[in-house]
Amino acid sequence: MNKAIKFQHEVIRPVLEKMHASNLAAEELLLGTAVQESLNFKYRRQMGNGPARSYFQMEPATHDDIWNNYLKYNARRAALVTSFLSSPDADKHDELENNDQYATAMARVHYMRVSEALPKQGDIEGQANYWKQYYNTPLGKGKPSEYIEKWHHYVLGSED
Known part of the structure; x- marks a missing residue:
């Protein structure tokens, strides 16, 4: 089993199931995001000493915005995300970088904030464009191709 499929089965799927947010389209989008952002699970820290962390390369400012402007107003979802922390008082930025389950939950919540529906399962081009628009953003350096x-x-x- 290659590294990407292993991550999907061992991390993404169980996290989404625990979050009650499991579907193959979301799994594929998260897997594609991690593969693209980390160069197939190679980088947990942004190259060039940038701020992004985890295989999803989420910036601490984005992480904090999700907590301050989304999870703060959704106690049920916040509790689910918190359940992935290694301890109740864990440093969330450290967890983002080193705890794959927490990072996966945060990446999923990042996409949950988007009002546009996820692309369908198997629509990799649609997922690439969705990732670019809503995760990497039009100002980001990544390309759907x-x-x-x-x-x-x-x-x-x-x-691998």
Whole structure:
């Protein structure tokens, strides 16, 4: 089993199931996001000493915005996300970088804030465009073509 599929089965799927947010379209989008952002699970910290953390390369400012402007107003969802912390008083930024379950939950919540429906399962081009628009943002350096290329190489291929 390649690294990407292993991460999907061992981390993404169980997290989404515990969050009551499980579906294959969300799994694929999170997997594609992690593969694209971390170069197939190679980087937990942004290259060039940037602020982004975890395989999802979420910036602390984005993390904090999710807590301050979304989870703060959704106690049930906040409790689910908090349940992935290694301890109740854990440093959330450290957890973002080193706790794959917590980082996955935060990435899923990031996408939950988007009002547009997730692309359908198997629509990798749609997922790449969704990632670009709502995760990497139009100002980000990533390109949907890179996302698609990495999906084919690391997820569908056997590359580790």
